[in-house]
Amino acid sequence: MTATEFTPVAALLGGALIGIAAVALMAATGRIAGISGIAVRLLPPYTEAGLAGRIAFVLGIVVSPLVAALVTGSVPIPRIEAKAPLLALAGLLVGFGAVWGNGCTSGHGVCGLSRLSMRSLVATAVFMATAMATVFLIRHIL
């Protein structure tokens, strides 16, 4: 495992920015800022309008590290520990599960909990539990 530092202030600030984005998207388009929901609707068939806006939103996320690099002078590099087969499996499960459960960490974990949705509370509790169990298995049992 890669050691990381507990950064409560940056975490709160970054979380607040995520919240501002979620509120801004609701104010602008009336939509929940659920990344998996927006991402899956980038794929055909296109049954509803607003594809260009969804592409723009996702592009904004994709280029955000470059903007961060312009401001801070260093590119934020993700430290990816998982090897290729595990990454492929992880991607399949994350994509499938998020769409099957109608949301991911942003849709259920942030927007849903903020709306006091019981479905989102169940979803968040379940994915936190299975994620923690998975990490425990990989790091401490296998």
Add this chain to the structure above:
Amino acid sequence: MVILVQFAIGLVFGLGLIVAGMSDPAKVLNFLDLAAISSGGWDASLAFVMVGAIVVTFIGFKLVLRRRQPIFGEHFHLPTATDLNARIVAGPAIFGIGWGLAGFCPGPGLTAALTGGAAAWLFLAAMFAGMAGARFLAARQTMPAPVRTSPPDTRNPTSAGDTP
């Protein structure tokens, strides 16, 4: 205009993930590793990200939803489902396993597209494949079953062969 606004909102969302450190899967995995609370190395940051995001969103949604309509739309699209069915447990259960395997959920997967190299693209390609698979299955599941809803065709005995 609305497209430019959505680009800017995506940018703020991504910057939030980066500032919070959540664009780094190592930080996410170190939060999910509860055994590290006693052995050392646990990183509680993700919980603080959730708190920051939820406080702002809780208050912000209350203010925004007082308006009659969004700025660039005719009405708000809020989820209406309230039933706690099998999908709301099975989906997140599967999602969580994938999240725990690599420390990536969809947002950080996207912020890694330009900074995470081939590993990030592998995750993203698999993620979109998984999404397509789930949407395909969900569409099949919710499709009406015409054989059951239409009255039985008594004139044509071969239609009985439709039942599996």
